[in-house]
Amino acid sequence: MTNLTDLTVAEIRDGFRAGDFSAREVAEGFNANVAAAKALNAFIVETPEKALAAAGAADAAKAAGETLGALAGVPIGMKDLFCTEGVQTTAASHMLEGFVPTYESTVSGKLWAAGAGMLGKLNLDQFAMGSSNETSYFGNVISPWKRGGGDNAALAPGGSSGGSSSAISARLCPAATGTDTGGSIRQPAAFTGISGIKPTYGRCSRWGIVAFASSLDQAGPMARTVRDNALLLEVMAGFDPKDSTSLDLAVPQWEANLSSDLRGKTVGIPREYRPDGLNAEIAALWDKGIAWLRDAGANVVDVSLPHTKYALPTYYIIAPAEASSNLARYDGVRYGQRDLPDGAGLQDMYAATRAAGFGPEVKRRIMIGTYVLSAGFYDAYYTQAQKVRALISRDFDRAFEQCDLLLTPTAPSAAFTLGEKQADPLAMYLNDVFTVPASLAGLPAMSVPGGLDSQGLPLGLQIIGKALDEQTVLNAGLAIEERAGFVARPDKWW
């Protein structure tokens, strides 16, 4: 019999409808995998009863001949950055430990309304700040992947959506939500051999997602196939009056319109993404990706994005600035932790609460953000960064006059070992060098697995599209997926 936990979202959806298996069998299979994978630390809270309840409702609806939701019978993981009514939501912080929202985020609510069930809340970098899932208050997430040759070193699943990436590649869930501020869907997807898409800024409502950097944050799906990403994004996207930056546009039928025929499309290859010293295996995979897209019928041209080298420093002004403002809400008064030293006044309580509730990386970013926004430095840092951001965005506009999409590597290396980059914040930040520019410009971007490196670890390719053109991004992703034939999966050790 088919192992139900090896199925994709589309296969579960279709098999459930066809009566090949019940929703309950699927939920039980994934619940068992989740319960047996504590060693990965991918979940902060497990909710097997929620998965079973949604499955029961799906089975009952099917038996009664009712119309089934788009995700009826499909259990998923929810990144613990999405507020879930009645289920603890922490953003992987001590600050929000014990916080139980009395409301549901728009995106998670749409997924449940479509019939999906929740397997649990997935671990992440604290407040989504990190690229390795090593800043969580609830401990590191471990990648299910190992280097070949008996090397037993624990590897990073990427970040910040590291619980999502680890859980999907270990078959603890067929799909999960992620959020992406500077690469937090794409880089973990690349590290674990799965796919993930960050849609155009404004496609998915940010309402009810714990805020990090509001002009950059976007939710998106993570799953094992491009088709699964397309169908999940259709459910997650859509206008929400509760988010002032939500785009008031109809949601396209991305799944129905999937096509790996790229004839008539032109792919741009940005030369600035090939710096001296680019990892040779990454460069070789990129060349393969170019050949695959050409094989799918696309034309290929070289393009230039001249301000690429300034994207990371721009990001590390803008994101901390917005974070310092967003995280000002954690004051020990309305929700979350409170630390009230004996005899302390209100100001002392704020400072003690925030000292105890935030981890080192979160404090570092709040302080950088506070500094660049402070009187006398605002123009030199923040205004300058917003001007450079406009130039980075203009680079993309100009490139898209010559092409329809861009192909680049997702990350400058394969997964690294836990602890390897912890001592040097700057070395960690450089992980996002290829993903941050599209975030700054609000463009849709996706990572798909391209192959394994010589150590047996997955490498990803990134596709960046024009604003609102998720379809071309998904189509190119499908063209790569069909040609890469990526079927590798981690050997079970957990």
Added chain:
Amino acid sequence: MSIDLQTVKKIASLSRISVTDAEAQAMVPELNNILGWVEQLGEVDVTGIQPMTAVIPNTQRLRVDAVTDGNVREHVLANAPQAEHGFFAVPKVIE
């Protein structure tokens, strides 16, 4: 522009994060490294460039000036570290 211990303590105070002397001392080189690195933005010619305000063109919507929710005091207070008599409770702020 490099920052010193006094500046770190001032930023911490503006951020409402209490730090020990040792923590502040450790942050001086860390923050200087990051700020030194972002300062390369100063070399970009931004003559005539307007700071970006919205990544995707969008219109500011107005909503009807009407009550859309409310009467959820229990929900609002449900996660408060300390709530008393239907209010958030905080330490005394007036001597």
